[in-house]
Amino acid sequence: MTHPDDLSGLSALVTGGASGIGLATATLFAARGARVACLDLVPEVPEPLLGIRADVADDASVRAAVDRAAAELGGLDIVVNNAGIGAQGTIEDNPDDEWRRLYEVNVLGVVRTTRAALPHLRRSAHPAVVNTCSVAATDGLPARALYSATKGAVLALTRATAADLVAEGIRVNCVNPGTVDTPWVGRLLATAEDPAAERAALEARQPTGRLVTPEEVAAAIAYLAGPAAGATTGTALAVDGGMAGLRTRPRTTARAGG
Template sequence: MTQTSDLPRGGEFRGLVAAVTGGASGIGLATARELAARGAEVCVLDLNADAAPAGLHGFTCDVTDRASVQTAFAAIDQRFGRLDVLVNNAGIGAQGTVEDNDDAEWARVLDVNVTGMARAAAAALPLLRKGVAARAGDASATAAIVNTCSIAATAGLPQRALYSASKGAVLGLTRAMAADHIREGVRVNCVNPGTVDTPWVGRLLDAAADPAAERAALNARQPTGRLVSAEEVAAAVCYLAGPYAGATTGTDLAVDGGMQGLRLRPAEPADGAE
């Protein structure tokens, strides 16, 4: 049996196949690159699969279309014959209170952020079981699904009613999937990022009346005083997906600069300050 201590740090995914939905930008792209750097063959599933960097395998995939999802995973099966890691990352944002989004927008966001994850997982599970079977001689080997959740699932954020509802559903879905599939050797966890410096957040800032003030407010909302980087989230995803987390399932890992768990007192003024 391979012990995790025998695996080289930085190469723990060597020989494994990973798929990342929404892997052509933001957190998904950072995760795809990190998985590849650690030895995985990485499949980028995205509406814009052509944007996958050299060395990664792009597959066109629309998570709102079951046929598109099934076609993408069938192509992975044909190419690699298995899957070891699924990162369910594709998602979209939404702003506003419950008064601000109509039924069509609720349906659109939930379809991508929640049902889209279920579609991808359902199509991936037969391949993940193949991945487990391929390592049947290693009793500690598991396949992994990591869902991208959010601080919005665990903290009440203003102007994020629809988005928070979708990510709360992802948190519940993660735990239910973990219970359903652990005896098949498939672990399911999620990451809960805080505000991440991604192109989507950049577009929100650009649209603000005062982008600099809005960025300062987002920085101040996190105890570290800065936005989370996509690479920090990617590292957490890789931990949950990899062999060093072989005893971890049904867990949500916050990568939020302390936003969820810390309650800091106001900063003391510097000496001499009024």
């Protein structure tokens, strides 16, 4: 019997696949037997991963990269829409151009990649799309208005696309990570007045008391992408250290009673 985690014989495409969650996902897919193409602006990835340059903000670039990936991998079974950029600020803080830029990458990037991949997915026996969303789509986070708005759109897009494609057997799901210990978060912390204090605050925000690892998010993506999740579509899987569902006391507070 095939192991439920096995991805042998499947071909996967991961956008933003050269670092962070994307690279962790591509690496895990390859370890489980999949052929994997990583689309990125700087597609420097280790073997056996295939790096392909693509800008998800440009439709022609996406279509060319997706078609190349399908040709070199022998088709496409899995698409992971992971490419994304962040922004800080309240609704007053970000100019219109920054709003447009984040929507171009975080939302329209998902649209462009999925749209370009659909002809290939329709030829697959196990087609799946997994979008990297965020806990920001479901919980109000301070100073993240623009970023949260884009991720809310990704969540709605995931469910609507799942409804549109379910009759064709194409599953569409998303993962909602909390704060993940990625290079992007590292750069964000570096700009803080007190990086150590800011990291501690981010860790304390998650009930587990630590940041999520890219590998933990990758494991959730791999589950949703694989044939073992054949009955799962239109679902948002939280990988957030309990942020969305738990209301715990601060860790400095002693527990009362048994």
